[in-house]
Amino acid sequence: MNNPNPITILVAEDDPDDRLLTQEALAESRVANDLRFVENGEELMDYLKQRGAYAGGVNAPRPGLILLDLNMPKKDGREAIAEIKADPGLRQIPIIILTTSKAEEDVLRSYELGVSSFITKPVTFEGLVEIMKALGRYWFEIVELPPNLTGQAS
Amino acid sequence: MKRPLRVLVVEESVDFAARLASALGRDPAACQASTVHSDREMTDYLRQHGKYSAPVNAPRPDVILLDWKISGNRGARILEDLKKDRTWRTVPVVVLVAGRHTAEVAQSYQHGGASTIVRPVTSPAMEAVTDAFVRYWSDVVRLPGSGHTSYVR
Numbered sequence: 001m002n003n004p005n006p007i008t009i010l011v012a013e014d015d016p017d018d019r020l021l022t023q024e025a026l027a028e029s030r031v032a033n034d035l036r037f038v039e040n041g042e043e044l045m046d047y048l049k050q051r052g053a054y055a056g057g058v059n060a061p062r063p064g065l066i067l068l069d070l071n072m073p074k075k076d077g078r079e080a081i082a083e084i085k086a087d088p089g090l091r092q093i094p095i096i097i098l099t100t101s102k103a104e105e106d107v108l109r110s111y112e113l114g115v116s117s118f119i120t121k122p123v124t125f126e127g128l129v130e131i132m133k134a135l136g137r138y139w140f141e142i143v144e145l146p147p148n149l150t151g152q153a154s
Numbered sequence: 155m156k157r158p159l160r161v162l163v164v165e166e167s168v169d170f171a172a173r174l175a176s177a178l179g180r181d182p183a184a185c186q187a188s189t190v191h192s193d194r195e196m197t198d199y200l201r202q203h204g205k206y207s208a209p210v211n212a213p214r215p216d217v218i219l220l221d222w223k224i225s226g227n228r229g230a231r232i233l234e235d236l237k238k239d240r241t242w243r244t245v246p247v248v249v250l251v252a253g254r255h256t257a258e259v260a261q262s263y264q265h266g267g268a269s270t271i272v273r274p275v276t277s278p279a280m281e282a283v284t285d286a287f288v289r290y291w292s293d294v295v296r297l298p299g300s301g302h303t304s305y306v307r
């Protein structure tokens with residue numbers, strides 16, 4: 001895809017190896033988006049609310065999609081989802097859970113909190129590439145993402 | 155073996171709903187779609203009332219595909235009601251809108267839609283959309299209580 005203004009994907013993941021795997025799987029599946037990473041729930045909220053290290057929106061383009069790990073330090077995924085979905089300026093951004101968990105309780109709780117999808121990460125890299133291909137095709141070729149409301153984040 | 159993905163198509167146009175359901179159910183082992191054509195019929199389906207009183211005629215959907223303009227532009231209201239209802243709030247609702255760059259797109263996400271798709275009009279668009287839709291919701295995503303096992307091998 002030759003998109004001059006690629007949609008930003010924000011990946012919230014505390015494990016550096018998993019961050020690298022996600023990045024490589026997205027590259028391998030030719031999802032040519034602007035990828036950004038945050039390492040915990042607090043950094044995720046700072047990014048989205050353009051605070052702290054992201055004050056003034058420096059290096060924090062509004063994401064079109066958030067890929068979120070449930071278990072993160074400081075503020076975990078569940079808290080972050082609740083906070084995002086309670087914020088009228090942020091709640092439009094679709095959140096996709098990308099986790100190793102298969103627990104039905106995690107699945108239910110996540111949908112209850114308002115995530116768009118829950119994805120259990122496959123164990124192999126090839127499996128992850130397949131997932132990213134189908135994810136990219138659905139979200140970036142089929143779906144209409146919310147319009148960019150830069151500056152309206154509250 | 156996992157069972158087919160169950161989609162409830164909530165779409166006012168009987169013809170368009172039938173086209174969608176048939177394209178979604180191209181491979182019946184992957185996806186089976188039911189159709190309703192108004193908010194009231196949707197409610198009957200979900201509550202298994204009236205002509206849907208036999209549960210076999212109204213299986214619980216894994217995903218709801220909702221026409222935003224249905225029943226006199228009631229998509230937003232329907233979506234809000236679903237998201238307030240403890241029985242239904244965990245079911246992802248994918249919203250069908252008339253066009254890109256419309257106010258409907260923002261509204262659909264604001265009201266809790268899982269994702270938003272522009273109504274596919276041409277046959278190739280219909281095929282591309284339903285194909286990617288079934289693949290994503292059936293093979294990639296884990297849905298509550300659906301027994302969908304995604305790619306984990």
